[in-house]
Amino acid sequence: MVGAALSLAGRDLRLALRQRSDAGTVVLFFVLVASLFPLAIGPAPNVLLRIAPGVIWVTALLAVLLSLERLFLADFEDGSLELLTLAPTPLSLLVLAKCLAHWLTTGLPVILAAPVIAVLYGLEADAFAPLIGAMLLGSPSLSLIGAIGAALTLGARRGGVLVPLLVLPLYVPVLIFGVLAVDAALAGLPARPHLLLLGALLLAALPLAPIAAAAALRQAVE
Amino acid sequence: MTLFEGRDLDCVRGERQVFAGLSFAVPSGGALVLHGPNGSGKSSLLRLMAGLLKPSRGHLAWDGRAVADDPDAHRARLQYLGHLDAVKSVLSVAENLDFWASAQGDGAAGVAAALERTGLAGLAEVPARMLSAGQRRRLALARLFVNRADLWLLDEPTVGLDEDSIGRLQAGLADHRRAGGRVVVATHTALDLPKAERLDLSAYQPPEDAGLEPW
Numbered sequence: 557m558v559g560a561a562l563s564l565a566g567r568d569l570r571l572a573l574r575q576r577s578d579a580g581t582v583v584l585f586f587v588l589v590a591s592l593f594p595l596a597i598g599p600a601p602n603v604l605l606r607i608a609p610g611v612i613w614v615t616a617l618l619a620v621l622l623s624l625e626r627l628f629l630a631d632f633e634d635g636s637l638e639l640l641t642l643a644p645t646p647l648s649l650l651v652l653a654k655c656l657a658h659w660l661t662t663g664l665p666v667i668l669a670a671p672v673i674a675v676l677y678g679l680e681a682d683a684f685a686p687l688i689g690a691m692l693l694g695s696p697s698l699s700l701i702g703a704i705g706a707a708l709t710l711g712a713r714r715g716g717v718l719v720p721l722l723v724l725p726l727y728v729p730v731l732i733f734g735v736l737a738v739d740a741a742l743a744g745l746p747a748r749p750h751l752l753l754l755g756a757l758l759l760a761a762l763p764l765a766p767i768a769a770a771a772a773l774r775q776a777v778e
Numbered sequence: 779m780t781l782f783e784g785r786d787l788d789c790v791r792g793e794r795q796v797f798a799g800l801s802f803a804v805p806s807g808g809a810l811v812l813h814g815p816n817g818s819g820k821s822s823l824l825r826l827m828a829g830l831l832k833p834s835r836g837h838l839a840w841d842g843r844a845v846a847d848d849p850d851a852h853r854a855r856l857q858y859l860g861h862l863d864a865v866k867s868v869l870s871v872a873e874n875l876d877f878w879a880s881a882q883g884d885g886a887a888g889v890a891a892a893l894e895r896t897g898l899a900g901l902a903e904v905p906a907r908m909l910s911a912g913q914r915r916r917l918a919l920a921r922l923f924v925n926r927a928d929l930w931l932l933d934e935p936t937v938g939l940d941e942d943s944i945g946r947l948q949a950g951l952a953d954h955r956r957a958g959g960r961v962v963v964a965t966h967t968a969l970d971l972p973k974a975e976r977l978d979l980s981a982y983q984p985p986e987d988a989g990l991e992p993w
Contacts, residue, residue, distance in 0.1 A: 563880040567869070574868040635862025639921075642828060643882050644854040650881075777830055 560645040561653035568657030571630075578626065579661040586619040586666050590673040601678050608677035609687070609738035613731055615673075616666050616691065617698065621723065623662045624702040625709075625716045627654065628773065632710050638777050647770035651707075655699045655766065663695035683738055686747035690737040693754040694730045700758075700765035701726045707772035729757055780806055782827075782929060782960060786836035789822050796822045797982040800836075802975075804929075804960045809951070809971045812964040814979030820964035821861070823979065824931045827962060828858040857882075857927040859935055863918040867907035871898055874906055875920055883925030892923035895950055897943060912938040919947060922954075930954060932963040944969070 572579050593611050594604055631637040640650050670691055674684060705723035709715035737750035783803040789796040796819035804810050812820040825831045827838065829849055838845040845852045865874055875889045893899045896916040901909070906917065915938045922930055930951075936944055948970050951961055963969065 560881045563877055567866075567873075567877045570873070571866060571868060633862075634866070635860055635864040636866070638830060638860055638862070639858065639864050639878070640881065641830070642853050642856065642858055644850065645881070646850075778832075 557645045557649065560643060561649045564640070564650055565653040565657045568654060569660060572657070572661040578623070579665065582619045582623045582662045583665040583669050585622055586615055587669055587673065589618065590615045591676060594676065604677045605679065605742070608674065608679050609683075609735045609742070611677070612670055612673055612687065612738075613694075613734045616670070616695065617724075617727055617731060619666055620662055620695065620698045620702060621720055621727075623658070624706045624719050624723065627658055627703060627706040628710055628776075629706075629715075632776065637710075637773065641774055641777050647773060648766040651703055651766040651769045651773070652762075655696075655703050658703070659696050659699040663691075663699055667691045667695060679738075680742065683741040686737045686741040686751070689747070689751055690734045690754055693751060693758055694734045697730050697754070697758045697761045698727060700761040701730075703769040704765055704772065707769040707776065710773070710776035730754065733757070780841040782838075782840050784827070784833075784836065784838045787823075787826065787833045787838075788835035789819060789826055789831065790834045791822060795984040797979055798835075798984045800977075800979070800982040802977055804962060804975075806928075806958045806960060807955045809955060809961040809963070809974035810977055811969070811971060811974045812962065812977050812979060818979040818983065820979055821933050824858070824933050824962060824964055825860075827929075828856060828931050829853060830858070855927055856929040856931060857922050857925070858931045858933075859918060859922065860933050861937075863914045864921075865906045865909075865914050865917050868905060870903050870905055871909070871917055872902040874917060875924060878921050879924045882921070888924050892920040895923045895946060896920040897946060910938075912940060912943065915939055916943055919950075923950060928959050930959065930961045930963075932961065932965075934965055935963060936965055936967040936969065 590611055593607065597603060597607070628637060631640065641647055643650065667688060670687060671684060674687060679687070702723050705719045708722060709718040712718060733750045733753045737747040737754070740747045740750060781803055783801070785801050787800045788798045800823070802810060812823060814820055822831060826833055829845065829852055840852065869877070872889060872893065875892060879889050890899070893902055896919055898913065898916055898920060901913065906914065909917065919935060935947060939947065944967070951969070951971060955961060961971070963971070
């Protein structure tokens with residue numbers, strides 16, 4: 557059962573590696589959009605420092621959002637999804653595997669690129685650890701919650717437009733605590749409570765989101 | 779002898795009734811060939827048998843026990859081949875099959891044998907995007923031979939196949955049935971299936987105005 561889920565995650569990773577442009581787009585989008593703000597707002601260091609946590613988080617969120625549509629779409633279109641719903645492994649476990657692969661190919665690269673943006677905004681070194689920590693705890697939730705939206709909009713025309721409408725409201729808690737963790741560190745306060753809340757969100761999303769997405773996928777293949 | 783049967787099945791797709799009052803039974807080693815014009819519900823019946831669709835009335839039973847009571851057990855004993863080949867273009871032929879071997883069953887038990895059976899052994903390392911339509915279909919068919927499943931549900935398995943491959947498929951079907959497996963197949967091509975039962979879906983079409991509300 558776990559072997560089947562791992563082989564699905566492995567297949568998705570292999571597909572992502574062979575079609576590098578897909579995963580590359582997400583990181584490139586993140587870096588480009590985040591570096592647009594200084595150009596638009598001006599190079600005043602205090603302003604940039606003030607908006608840095610918010611910009612990094614909102615941009616990361618949008619970058620993940622950009623990649624959600626194709627989470628299940630290719631499998632849906634080529635018939636693999638039908639077969640996955642018929643596999644003896646529970647579908648929610650397979651969804652979890654796909655979320656893991658999605659996070660490894662979108663969330664993780666964005667986290668790796670985040671320090672570059674942080675330097676660009678003149679973020680102090682003290683705030684780096686909370687920023688990375690918050691993103692490590694928050695971004696898996698983005699993949700998991702996003703999977704529900706991606707599954708619900710499968711088969712709907714203009715599904716790509718619907719996903720943000722469904723998913724963004726659910727991303728708000730992750731955004732708030734993610735930004736607060738960095739803000740707290742910048743203000744010299746402990747970031748720990750916010751990180752704990754992000755962890756709690758992740759622990760809630762980990763079992764619940766795959767179940768909800770699996771139910772939506774069964775509807776989609778009917 | 780275990781029996782896979784359906785009783786009084788109704789199927790509604792969207793607002794339209796596809797078929798009504800349909801019953802069938804497939805014994806171990808048996809074959810059921812679905813006939814009927816386009817749109818008569820052959821694919822819907824196969825999807826219903828696979829559990830992808832729910833019947834709006836009636837029920838499916840395996841060995842006298844309702845399939846709906848234990849859908850996991852039902853999924854574990856069937857292999858479904860739809861219109862779509864579920865082939866990933868960027869993976870090689872063997873990688874495609876390896877994945878389904880571990881996703882659907884107990885590991886890469888028979889990947890090499892399955893490639894041999896479908897005449898794809900020489901193409902194992904070729905990326906699937908290089909395959910012709912017929913070869914992709916053969917790759918989809920190879921899934922059947924990778925994991926042992928009792929019930930094969932095949933929707934137009936011969937689309938795009940040359941005569942040689944149809945012969946191989948028939949041999950595979952015969953071996954599967956000899957080992958006690960059962961086959962339900964919807965096809966427009968004449969497949970040589972000894973002692974197969976015929977189910978003509980045009981006999982179960984609802985009357986023309988059945989779905990309409992009186993004004």
